[in-house]
Amino acid sequence: SAVISQKPSRDICQRGTSLTIQCQVDSQVTMMFWYRQQPGQSLTLIATANQGSEATYESGFVIDKFPISRPNLTFSTLTVSNLSPEDSSIYLCSVGSGTGSNEQYFGPGTRLTVT
């Protein structure tokens, strides 16, 4: 399985600012995903980020709020813009296994607190 790292691991930000989260994979992967996990809740897919194309956002998530970059096959960033306390969550990136089984491996997550 791929080894995935995320930076930062946690951050405390003031409302109105933005945070950019980096996701690095130790091998080339086609499909990368960004999830949000609000406190005590399950994971919700924000968007799918494929290299060379625009990210595909799920219902309820928009590019202006969650811009994503995918400059190459091992790296992606998610920015959470114009932060509000409701954005306090764990943000996780994941990658597809490439085996055709829809299996995904997850990074360690970024814990964001907005004050």
Next chain:
Amino acid sequence: AQKVTQAQTEISVVEKEDVTLDCVYETRDTTYYLFWYKQPPSGELGFLIRRNSFDEQNEISGRYSWNFQKSTSSFNFTITASQVVDSAVYFCALSEAGSNYKLTFGKGTLLTVNP
């Protein structure tokens, strides 16, 4: 539309007890994949198992076993002789074959194993 239900929000057991975590899913596809993930207090989401819809064989891995029954749309997870280190939130997830890897998670079950 795909849906995963984990009816048990929290379970508390004493060490060495066996415990079963329930997962019921809904899908219209005939080809799909089911997963279990473990999220310990550290927050990192760890992959446990994948099952495809054509393989109903039960699986055992050490103290862990999984019972997949298409007739009841269930994919239950049993931990035998539980240990304190098993304390975590466990998520069941579903992905339809044509969904571009999209994972739908259940709300998770918080398992606490007391010494």
